[in-house]
Amino acid sequence: MKRIAVVGASLAGVRAAQELRAQGYDGGIVLIGEEQHLPYDRPPLSKAFLAGTASPASLELLDAGDLASLALDFRLGVRATALEPGNRRVLLSDGGSVHADGVVIATGGRARTLPGFEAAHTLRTLDDALALRSALVPGVRVAIVGAGFIGAEVASTCRSLGLDVTVLEALAAPLAPVLGAELAAVCARLHADHGTDLRCGVSVAGMDAAGVRLADGELVPADVVVTGVGMTPVTDWLAGSGLTVGNGVHTDAGLVTELPQVVAVGDVAHYHSAGVGRRHEHWTNASEQAPVAVANLLAGQTSRTYTPSGYVWSDQYAGTLQLAGHPRPDDTLSFVDGDPSSTSFVAVWQRDGSTVGVFALNNAKLFNRLRRPLRLPAAV
Template sequence: MKRIAVVGASLAGVRAAQELRAQGYDGGIVLIGSEAHLPYDRPPLSKAFLAGTVSAASLELLDAGDLASLALDFRLGVRATAVEPAARRVLLSDGGSVHADGVVIATGGRARTVPGWSGVHTLRTVDDALALRAALVPGVRVVVIGAGFIGAEVASTCRSLGLDVTVLEALDAPMAPVLGPALAAVCARLHLDHGTDLRCGVSVTAVGPAGVHLADGSLVPADVVVAGIGMTPATEWLAGSGLTVSVGVCVDTGLVTSLPNVVAVGDVARYGGRRHEHWTNASEQAPVAVANLLAGRTSRTYSPSGYVWSDQYSGRLQLAGHPSPADTFSVVDGELSSSSFAAVWQRNGETVGVFALNNAKLFNRLRRPLRRPAVV
């Protein structure tokens, strides 16, 4: 391959470009990104960057040495509008195009919004974070819709700024389908212990100038409203490409699409019937996807670690593995009511998941049996 186009300039795209060089590829690499910024890290956007304690420069994923060694052809501030496999090219929103013998799809997605919700902030990009940060002036009342990781982190940051915060969650407990009732209760306790008004089992019907309207007819007053209700994969540009798209780009176990010279990584990649929207997943997929792209076939298989972390209030939550509701859950260190504990899920006597709150050392030891090599 003489030239490879990496479509998407966030973590997954950058890791793919780095892996191409690491695996000996010496051809051209075009990195296409819809944002005008150089690639940056997203996790701090809801935490330190939103709080104003770190700069935008500290988020950059590539330093001067990286830029020199990778020799990337950046196309920033433009979107990919189509891929034409037969012509081996990617069309761009500025009217140009890029010849590509291989394509890495790493377009991620957009923060989900609801039509009719006016004046609502979302948090997906550095520009989103800057706009929200400017709105978080002393004395404002903040309402966060959604108690998932992003919503909880935004609420935590707003409380650290001394703001009144209400979190509205449709579920009976935060992240209950993922964590189960016991750990969901721990997440709820973090909100309550730090002065956040957490309201679960509520449904939002409208958002307007006065605040957030609920299905029971009540109004939650708000000066700033933030929606953390998930993301929508950025796949519209692939219409007519021949690729299979269904709530993401469908790939095989090696992250290869139906075309052997096109792979997908990160939040947009759907394999095994699901997508994994985690920082670690975006980083870990790159070596496998790149190896298969260069080989022209699926020679390696990706096995997700399921690792995710979240900094909320005074706690660092860590989760690894792929537990199910039928697995046996037990606390192995500390207590659920304490500020530090570790727990595991087991299936047929084997550990299949690990969770810890402020217990990183034990968490890392307990998760070792979960790690599986990505090469098959």
Template sequence: MKRVAVVGASLAGVRAAQELRAQGYDGGVVLIGDEPHLPYDRPPLSKAFLAGTASAASLELLDAGDLASLALDFRLGVRATALEPAARRVLLSDGGSVHADGVIIATGGRARTLPGFEDAYPLRTIDDALALRAALVPGVRVVIVGAGFIGAEVASTCRSLGLDVVVLEALPAPLAPVLGPELAAVCARLHAEHGTDLRCGVRVEGMSAAGVHLADGSLVPADVVVTGVGMTPATEWLAGSGLKVGNGVCVDAGLVTELPSVVAVGDVARYGGRRHEHWTNASEQAPVAVANLLAGRTSRTYTPSGYVWSDQYSGTLQLAGHPRPGDALTFVDGDPSSSSFVAVWERDGSTVGVFALNNAKLFNRLRRPLRLPAAV
């Protein structure tokens, strides 16, 4: 294998490029990214970077030493438009192409849009964050559609800037499908304690210069509207490639597609019937995917840890494992009304998930023996 093309220059793509070198691959590595920026970290975009307390340089994933040692061939500011496996070629939006004996798909996705919200601010890229940051001037009224992790973090940042914030959520409680009703109520409490107007169980219809229009005919006044309603995996460029796609790139337990010379990592990889849109997942997949790419077969399997964290207001929320509805939830330190607690989910006598608010020490101790699912 003389050359590997890594399509996608965010965390998953960078970790894959680093892992290629760590596993002894000394051939050419081309890193293709549709943004013109060098690879950067995304979690601070909704927090310190949006607040203006972190610089763009502090987000960079590769320092000067990394750039020298990895010897990457960067193709930035261009999109992959097609994959031609038989020709071992990736076509690019600038009319060029890259010959590759192996391909690592790490294209992630785009911020999902809602009909009628074309003028809202998404938050997926550093350019999105810069545009939103410029709009957050003193006195503006902010409405955020979606109370997931991104929505909650943006709300927290806006409140730290002294802005009035309304969060609109279709679910009866924020993050209820992930956390269950009792812990979702804790997230709702954080919003209330910090002056955010959280409105759950509401449906939005669209927006205008006056604000956000709800399905019941009411209007929520807004000067700035932000949508945080998930992402759409970037797979259109794979049409005609022969790869199976459907809400992501379908891969086996080793993150390998139907073609042994093509693997997928990060938010775009769909395995076990689902995608995992978490920072940790994007980072942890690289060693397995690269090992299988270099071996030319699935020799290793990947087991997701399910770890995710979110900084919201004065709280750091941490979750690990794979709890399901019906698992027994027990508070092992503190209670849901306190500012610091730890809870666990149990199933068939084993701990299958851990959640903590402002208690990283106990959380880390309890997550080590978690019973994780069999490799997907």
């Protein structure tokens, strides 16, 4: 391969470019990114950067030495609009195109929006964070729709700025489908302990200048509204490419699409193992997938398969939450250190006598020890 196009200039795309060089590829690498910014790290956007304690420069994923050693051909501020495998071309929104013998799809996703909330803030990009940060002036009331990781982290940051915060969640408890009722209650307690008004089991109808209107007609007063209701994988540009899409780009267990010269990594990759598809939207996953996808791209076939660690972390208020593995609702949860009322504890999920998941609040040392031998299912 003389040239490889990496479509997507966030973490997954950068890691793929780094892996290409690490695995001996010395051809051209074109890194295509829709944003004007050089690649940057997203997790601080809802935390230190939003709070104003981190600068844009501190988020950059590549330093001067990286830029020199990787020798990337950047195409920033343009979108990929089509993939033409037969012509080995990626078409771009500026009317240009990139000829490539191989393609890494790392387009990630766009923040999902809700009907009636078109004027609300979302938090997916650096520009989103800049816009939200400028709106968080002293005295504003903030309403956040969604109590997932992004919603909780934004709420935490807003409270650290001394702002009144209301979080509106449709579920009975935050992150209940992922953590189960007992641990979801811990997340709810973090909000309550730090003065956030968490309202679960509510439906929203829309927003206006006065705030958020609930489905039952109640008005939640707010000057700033943020929606954190997930993301949608960016796959529209692949129409007509011959690739299978649907909740991401479908790949085999080695992150290879139907075309061996095209692989997918990161939030957009919907990989299949044992006949079951899975897609992850977490930082660790984007890093872990790159070595496997690149090895298979360079080999021209699936020679390696991907096994996820399932590792996720979230900083909320005074707590650092860590999760590893892929627990199911029917797994047995037990506490191996502390209890759910503690400010520090570790819990594990077990299935058929084996540990399949670990969760910790403010106990990284024990968490890391327990996650190492974790048995991960091939698919869930």
